Amino acid sequence: MEQVxxxxxxxxxxxxxxxxxxxxxxxxxxxxxxxASVWTWAIVIDKYVSFNKAKRQFDQFEQVFWSGQSLxxxxxxxxxxxxxxxxxxxxxxxxxxxxxxxxxxxAPIGLQMRIDRAMDVTMARESEAYEARLGSLATIGSxxxxxxxxxxxxxxxxxxxxxxxxxxxNLAVVAPGIAEALLATAIGLVAAIPAVIAYNKFTADAGxxxxxxxxxxxxxxxxxxxxxxxxxxxxxxxx
Amino acid sequence: MRGSLGTSLVLHTLVLGYALVSxxxxxxxxxxxxxxxxxxxxxxxxxxxxxxGDKKAPVAEKAAPKPTTKPxxxxxxxxxxxxxxxxxxxxxxxxxxxxxxxxxxxxxxxxxVPTPTPEQxxxxxxxxxxxxxxxxxxxxxxxxxxxxxxxQPKPExxxxxxxxxxxxxxxxxxxxxxxxxPIPVAKPRPEPPKEEAKPxxxxxxxxxxxxxxxxxxxxTAKAAEKPTDKKEGKKQETAKSSSSKESxxxxxxxxxxxxxxxxxxxxxxxxxxxxxxxxxxxTGGSKLSQSEMDALRGQIENNWSVIAxxxxxxxxxxxxxxxxxxxxxxxxxxxxxxxxxxxGARRTLEGSALRAVMRSSPFRNLxxxxxxxxxxxxxxxDPSELL
Numbered sequence: 001m002e003q004v005x006x007x008x009x010x011x012x013x014x015x016x017x018x019x020x021x022x023x024x025x026x027x028x029x030x031x032x033x034x035x036a037s038v039w040t041w042a043i044v045i046d047k048y049v050s051f052n053k054a055k056r057q058f059d060q061f062e063q064v065f066w067s068g069q070s071l072x073x074x075x076x077x078x079x080x081x082x083x084x085x086x087x088x089x090x091x092x093x094x095x096x097x098x099x100x101x102x103x104x105x106x107a108p109i110g111l112q113m114r115i116d117r118a119m120d121v122t123m124a125r126e127s128e129a130y131e132a133r134l135g136s137l138a139t140i141g142s143x144x145x146x147x148x149x150x151x152x153x154x155x156x157x158x159x160x161x162x163x164x165x166x167x168x169x170n171l172a173v174v175a176p177g178i179a180e181a182l183l184a185t186a187i188g189l190v191a192a193i194p195a196v197i198a199y200n201k202f203t204a205d206a207g208x209x210x211x212x213x214x215x216x217x218x219x220x221x222x223x224x225x226x227x228x229x230x231x232x233x234x235x236x237x238x239x
Numbered sequence: 240m241r242g243s244l245g246t247s248l249v250l251h252t253l254v255l256g257y258a259l260v261s262x263x264x265x266x267x268x269x270x271x272x273x274x275x276x277x278x279x280x281x282x283x284x285x286x287x288x289x290x291x292g293d294k295k296a297p298v299a300e301k302a303a304p305k306p307t308t309k310p311x312x313x314x315x316x317x318x319x320x321x322x323x324x325x326x327x328x329x330x331x332x333x334x335x336x337x338x339x340x341x342x343x344x345x346x347x348x349x350x351x352v353p354t355p356t357p358e359q360x361x362x363x364x365x366x367x368x369x370x371x372x373x374x375x376x377x378x379x380x381x382x383x384x385x386x387x388x389x390x391q392p393k394p395e396x397x398x399x400x401x402x403x404x405x406x407x408x409x410x411x412x413x414x415x416x417x418x419x420x421p422i423p424v425a426k427p428r429p430e431p432p433k434e435e436a437k438p439x440x441x442x443x444x445x446x447x448x449x450x451x452x453x454x455x456x457x458x459t460a461k462a463a464e465k466p467t468d469k470k471e472g473k474k475q476e477t478a479k480s481s482s483s484k485e486s487x488x489x490x491x492x493x494x495x496x497x498x499x500x501x502x503x504x505x506x507x508x509x510x511x512x513x514x515x516x517x518x519x520x521x522t523g524g525s526k527l528s529q530s531e532m533d534a535l536r537g538q539i540e541n542n543w544s545v546i547a548x549x550x551x552x553x554x555x556x557x558x559x560x561x562x563x564x565x566x567x568x569x570x571x572x573x574x575x576x577x578x579x580x581x582x583g584a585r586r587t588l589e590g591s592a593l594r595a596v597m598r599s600s601p602f603r604n605l606x607x608x609x610x611x612x613x614x615x616x617x618x619x620x621d622p623s624e625l626l
Contacts (some may be wrong), residue, residue, distance in 0.1 A: 015262050038244070038251050046243035133240075 018180045023158045029151030029184050036140045036147075037191035043133045044198045051205050054085050054130070058212060061086045085126055085209070086216050092122040093220055101231075108232045112225055119217045126213060130206040134199060141196035148188015155181025280529035291319065292517015302517025307509040317608060318506020328504030527605075527612050534604055536618055543595035545625045549588070551581025557592045557620040563613055567602035588622050 019030060064074065065086075075094040083091050096118040100111045159177025166173055292302030304319035316325040527535070539559070561573035575593045577585040605613050 014259075016259050034251065034255070038247050040247075041250060042240070042244035042247035044243075045246050046240050049243065 015183075018176075018183050021176070022155060022180050022183070026151045026155040026158070026181065026184050029147055029154075030187050033144065033148060033151075033184070033187040033191050036144060036195075037187070040137060040140050040191055040195040040198065043137055044194065044202075047133070047198070047202045047205075051130070051202065051209070054209055057085050057087065058209070061090070062216070065090070084129070086213060088126055089119050089122045089213060089217050090220060092118045093217075093224060097224060108228045111228055112221075115224055116217075116221055119221065123210075123213050123217055127206065127210040130209055131203075134202050134206065137195045137199040137202070141192050141199055144188045144192030144195060145185070146188070148185040148192075151184025151188070152181045155184060277530075290517045291519070293514035294516070294519070296514035296516050299513070299515030301512065301515060303512035303515045304508075304510045304517070305514040306511055309509065316506055316508035317610070319508045319510050320505030321509075322505040322507045325507040326504050327506070527609060527616070531604075531606060531609075532618070535602060535613070535616065536620070538599045538602055539592075539595050539618065539620070540625055542598040543591060543622075543625060545591060545622050546587065549584045551584040552588065553580060553623055555580035555584055555588050555622055557588055557622060559592060559596055559618045559620070560615070561596060561618075562615050563602060563605070565607070565610055567600070567605050569597065569600040573597070592620065592622075 019027070022030065071094065075091065075098075078087050078091050079095070093115050096115045097111075100114065156178055159174075159181060162177060163169070163174055290302040291304055293305050296305070307319065307321050309321045318325055318327055320326075556578045558576050558578070559573055560576075562570040564570050573593065573596050575589045575596070577589045577592075579585075580588075
């Protein structure tokens with residue numbers, strides 16, 4: 001571990017000099033925490049952008065869906081491009097519906113079940129995408145302060161050893177070492193506080209989106225179930 | 240995700256870069272160069288009680304006696320006035336220039352002086368007659384201790400004459416025999432008086448003979464005078480009284496002469512402020528303030544070497560009661576009492592406290608205007624605090 005230059009520290013207490021005076025462990029902790037902070041903000045930006053985008057898409061799709069447009073037509077336009085969210089659920093249900101009718105489905109209950117399964121799987125995949133990386137936000141939020149504290153403890157231990165070596169208890173000798181050690185906790189808090197706030201916000205947002213998808217899936221399932229009944233009963237009656 | 244990571248990185252580098260540039264060493268705290276302020280806890284009596292001023296002057300914020308004209312030359316004066324010496328008596332209004340006359344030397348005083356001399360001379364005439372033979376006798380004797388011996392015979396003959404004279408003779412003769420030393424001195428003297436007048440004059444003559452041995456002639460003369468002739472002594476006394484009656488010595492007359500000068504009163508404390516209502520003297524300040532008391536205690540403590548490690552010294556409280564004069568010097572012997580602790584510790588600490596008090600006399604920095612408060616002062620000590 002590097003010997004802390006206390007004599008030089010007394011004159012200069014800038015942020016860079018504080019970082020450079022720190023020991024190797026404290027430096028590593030600080031670099032790790034800065035990396036965690038970078039990662040946190042990357043997730044925050046990513047989630048913010050994607051959730052906003054998802055909400056807009058949901059609104060657009062619902063507008064189109066309830067506009068009275070033919071579902072067949074809608075399926076044809078949507079199936080050609082990549083879908084997510086509500087449109088992905090719709091496409092999955094319609095695909096299953098198409099496949100079943102193309103091959104001549106006989107049992108209405110079996111068809112209903114298959115469509116529901118297809119929608120559930122798609123919904124699970126979509127909500128998994130929304131909740132991805134929120135776990136790492138939670139980890140950074142809870143562990144960040146502890147990592148920073150660890151850096152501080154190590155830094156204070158080092159500076160106390162250096163103070164003992166300098167054989168002086170003057171505050172000008174004691175203060176810089178402790179200030180430098182406290183920098184680690186400060187960085188830990190800087191990384192952890194946004195992480196905790198973002199985690200809470202995005203978990204709630206993801207929950208809302210999931211609820212919206214579930215609502216749509218139930219509604220669509222009800223519509224399809226009615227359609228199945230309408231389409232299969234004349235055949236059965238003809239037979 | 241990659242885009243947002245890049246954005247985050249860019250943002251962090253921007254923030255950190257700005258922090259590195261802007262957040263440098265914070266401005267160090269400014270320590271104001273504040274002067275230490277002495278705080279004195281004073282008893283409120285000094286403000287509420289009567290302050291020195293003028294009884295007839297109007298009330299003002301600060302009591303002050305009539306302004307004095309002379310500059311202040313007397314230090315530590317307590318009474319206001321133009322006097323050169325600080326006196327408690329009020330100034331006398333009379334300003335008549337009184338010619339002070341020195342008391343005239345009384346003429347009759349000379350008279351009584353010469354009168355006793357002739358009588359003394361008469362007595363002295365008697366003395367040499369008796370004394371002259373004695374030195375010769377003493378000189379002839381080989382013994383070197385003539386001074387020591389006389390006291391022994393002195394008391395012995397004195398009681399003898401008071402009872403019957405007959406046993407006195409025998410004893411007086413017998414006593415010198417056993418004593419080797421006094422024999423030569425005592426013997427020659429008693430012998431001649433016995434032969435001359437045994438019964439009546441014995442008591443009178445014996446002391447007269449022994450006293451001449453002492454070196455003072457005047458005493459011997461007086462002593463000899465009385466026993467030899469009481470009548471003569473009486474005559475002398477009468478002569479003295481008669482001489483005093485005859486002189487025109489008058490004590491009252493002298494007293495008048497001596498009192499020609501008027502008593503000059505008034506203090507010497509100067510006042511420059513306009514006269515304001517107040518008392519004749521400050522009655523407040525009858526207590527020493529906390530810091531004045533501490534200063535007094537500190538002076539004693541500085542001179543006090545408390546021996547460390549006295550067993551049972553914990554809880555000993557020493558009370559010193561001392562009287563001080565105006566200069567701060569101790570008057571008499573200070574009284575030191577100790578309470579608590581063991582007997583030995585108490586005694587040791589009492590002794591050391593007394594030494595410390597005596598060594599620190601005279602006390603300095605005591606306020607002169609509060610002399611009433613510290614003329615007799617009681618100081619308490621906890622010696623364990625001094626260790």
